[in-house]
Amino acid sequence: MSGPTVLVLAGGLSHERDVSLRSGRRVAEALRSTGVDVSVHDVDADLLPLLDEVRPALVWPLLHGASGEDGSVKDVLEMCGLPYVGADPRASRLAWSKPVTKTLVASAGLHTPRFVTLPQSLFRELGANQVLSTVTSGLGLPLAVKPSRGGSALGVTIVRTADELPRAMVGSFAYGDTALIEEAVDGTEVAVSVVDTGDGPHALPPVEIVTDGSYDYDARYVPGRTEYFTPARLSDEVTAEVCRVAVQVHRTLGLRHLSRTDLILDPAGQAQVLDVNTAPGMTETSLLPQAAVAAGHDLGQLYGAIVEAALAQS
Numbered sequence: 451m452s453g454p455t456v457l458v459l460a461g462g463l464s465h466e467r468d469v470s471l472r473s474g475r476r477v478a479e480a481l482r483s484t485g486v487d488v489s490v491h492d493v494d495a496d497l498l499p500l501l502d503e504v505r506p507a508l509v510w511p512l513l514h515g516a517s518g519e520d521g522s523v524k525d526v527l528e529m530c531g532l533p534y535v536g537a538d539p540r541a542s543r544l545a546w547s548k549p550v551t552k553t554l555v556a557s558a559g560l561h562t563p564r565f566v567t568l569p570q571s572l573f574r575e576l577g578a579n580q581v582l583s584t585v586t587s588g589l590g591l592p593l594a595v596k597p598s599r600g601g602s603a604l605g606v607t608i609v610r611t612a613d614e615l616p617r618a619m620v621g622s623f624a625y626g627d628t629a630l631i632e633e634a635v636d637g638t639e640v641a642v643s644v645v646d647t648g649d650g651p652h653a654l655p656p657v658e659i660v661t662d663g664s665y666d667y668d669a670r671y672v673p674g675r676t677e678y679f680t681p682a683r684l685s686d687e688v689t690a691e692v693c694r695v696a697v698q699v700h701r702t703l704g705l706r707h708l709s710r711t712d713l714i715l716d717p718a719g720q721a722q723v724l725d726v727n728t729a730p731g732m733t734e735t736s737l738l739p740q741a742a743v744a745a746g747h748d749l750g751q752l753y754g755a756i757v758e759a760a761l762a763q764s
């Protein structure tokens with residue numbers, strides 16, 4: 451007997467295409483193991499005719515970056531009248547923008563590093579040297595420089611001395627028109643995944659991330675470069691606090707089904723929110739599946755429960 455027909459969307463033309471394909475494959479395999487009828491499709495010119503013809507019961511977009519996470523694919527799915535897994539277009543848009551996320555999170559009383567955004571045009575108009583020296587005197591050092599929208603740490607640089615800043619700006623502008631510059635926090639990096647299968651958002655065990663250098667693209671996807679501790683080596687009290695923060699981020703942005711909040715515990719023990727992902731990685735080395743397994747979940751059953759929840763809401 452086969453379950454509902456789920457169409458997993460994976461691929462797309464973002465910088466994270468490869469990761470998306472791997473996420474899509476893993477989720478499809480896990481769902482199939484529980485008897486769900488799954489197919490995987492790319493986002494290309496064949497997709498809309500296929501959706502029209504097949505009319506899947508549910509679409510699960512596992513697209514990282516650009517149109518996959520900025521709400522546009524969800525808009526299209528809504529126009530097609532098809533239910534899907536994950537945040538709606540509005541919430542996706544809020545979470546896709548790091549400055550918007552940080553502003554909303556701060557308004558909800560949570561902590562996030564102080565920041566400025568610099569569009570490339572303003573950077574040029576004000577003069578690179580002057581604006582960078584104003585930024586370093588305003589925010590101090592070290593700084594984290596990153597594209598205001600993006601993922602997989604692409605274009606992210608930690609700047610420890612002022613002379614490293616111009617190169618970091620160039621690195622960020624390679625991935626988008628606006629750079630976000632924020633205080634870099636030296637502390638313990640923790641990612642907290644949140645899952646909601648219909649009874650409200652629950653945090654999975656926090657994952658602690660320890661890398662030799664920075665938690666960059668390679669450190670994420672080349673097995674062995676990063677050590678993960680799941681659950682994170684935190685006291686019960688701090689664990690409860692980071693879980694509370696992640697659930698509150700999920701609620702504040704109005705997310706659905708699953709999310710992952712990345713945060714750093716600063717030296718004072720305060721959880722500083724860095725960003726939230728509405729389509730967190732689901733590859734073999736990704737954080738959400740690791741946390742789910744640590745919590746004792748069978749991935750097929752958990753993803754099946756997410757499918758059921760999304761179908762029930764449609």
Ligand SMILES: Nc1ncnc2c1ncn2[C@@H]1O[C@H](COP(=O)(O)OP(=O)(O)O)[C@@H](O)[C@H]1O
Pocket residue numbers: 563594596600601602603604606608632633634635636639664665712714724725
């Ligand atoms: N303010 C910061 N302080 C210290 N490290 C940071 C800071 N911002 C980002 N990083 C590092 O860069 C990585 C990627 O940044 P993040 O904001 O999570 O972007 P994304 O995951 O969308 O690429 C983080 O996992 C962390 O290791």
Ligand SMILES: [Mg+2]
Pocket residue numbers: 712724725
């Ligand atoms: Mg992140």
